[in-house]
Amino acid sequence: MKINGNQITPGNVLEHKGGLWVAVKTQAVKPGKGGAFNQVELKNLIDGTKLNERFRADETVERVRLDQKDFQFLYAQGEQLVFMDTESYEQLELAEDFVGERAAFLQDGMTVTVELYDGKPIGITLPQHVTLEVTEADPVVKGQTAASSYKPAILENGMRVMVPPFVTTGEKIVVDTNEITYVRRAD
CATH class of the missing domain: 2.30.30.30 (SH3 type barrels.)
Structure with a gap:
């Protein structure tokens, strides 16, 4: 057009x-x-x-109009990520570096949107937020104010994010997949 x-x-x-x-x-x-x-x-x-x-x-x-299709993440196989078309059940393999560092947020059964041009994938959109468990968080240093001090934490997928001082190991938090930042505690 x-x-x-x-x-x-x-x-x-x-x-x-x-x-x-x-x-x-x-x-x-x-x-x-x-x-x-x-x-x-x-x-x-x-x-x-x-x-x-x-x-x-x-x-x-x-x-150009891009086709957008929903795919479900199935599993990672080496450097390849395997997705399934939610309508036709056909499988699609994408290289891990096609998704980039955000591939760490993929969870079994997660629905993603793949943008296609002439049947060829050119982009992928993950859900805006995912819930992950904090596996490692530094203890709070006494005297720090909560206003501006964030501390590093490591999530179950190995990603590192900055979290508020009240977040502890074992808690589930919501993370923004685009900005790779802490959003809030999970309900």
């Missing part, structure tokens, strides 16, 4: 210069001299490189 350069908004996926790019930031610019344009920061969906481009209002770009 073709769109004009001034219609590009953050989150749009574009086919540009032979690659797939997602618009990260956009800014409409109206210089005193010359025509208005849209300054767009693009990020390549395949290799992660960034690019800044100017698109005039009369230019057209190809906007």
